[in-house]
């Protein structure tokens with residue numbers, strides 16, 4: 001690859017182009033599916049791919065590939081072997097390990113992956129004392145360049161933990177939000193208040209509607225049961241639940257999901273104030 005390529009952002013009106021390709025396990029980006037199994041793939045459009053990497057029982061790490069620069073980033077790896085296998089399949093060089101929060105099921109493999117690949121670890125400066133040693137200690141508004149033209153933008157999203165951050169890549173657009181927002185749910189409030197989580201979800205709600213939400217767990221089926229319990233007449237939620245049931249029955253991830261879909265279906269994202277969100281969270285904890 002050499003020379004300057006004109007970046008043509010292709011806008012598709014058909015929403016299916018922003019759904020993940022379940023044949024290959026990748027999101028469609030700019031209407032194209034990029035398979036990990038394929039050889040390096042070149043184009044004169046921006047070439048970002050998003051790949052869920054299942055870990056432990058229900059965690060997802062996320063592999064982001066920029067095929068033009070051949071760089072990779074991984075978000076929240078807790079197991080080394082699945083991460084290395086995903087990297088082997090995708091090829092390229094791991095440049096960044098991004099951490100959303102300090103829980104073991106989001107960080108456990110970070111130090112070993114740095115040791116093995118030379119990738120740099122990024123995480124919240126506020127939580128530096130309980131994260132692996134950080135090469136990039138981040139604050140809200142910081143931008144981490146990635147690949148040829150992309151970047152990760154840091155958004156403080158406390159609530160689940162006090163130092164939780166999310167990473168927004170506008171060139172996807174992708175959001176890596178750890179245990180803040182789940183499809184049809186949100187994280188438990190271990191260290192934050194309903195007010196904290198409400199503010200965090202409001203920030204996410206203002207991102208572009210076609211943002212692909214890449215969160216930390218496959219909790220969607222259980223979340224759908226609760227969402228239907230509190231919002232039984234929501235036709236979009238009913239369709240999403242049927243889709244998720246079908247995807248999970250065939251072994252496919254229910255993620256990523258668009259923000260537009262979540263704004264129409266997620267009771268926590270739709271809560272009108274912190275009090276309402278707090279009540280929902282308490283109901284869900286007992287559900």
Ligand SMILES: [Zn+2]
Nearest residue numbers: 101103160179
């Ligand atoms: Zn967590």
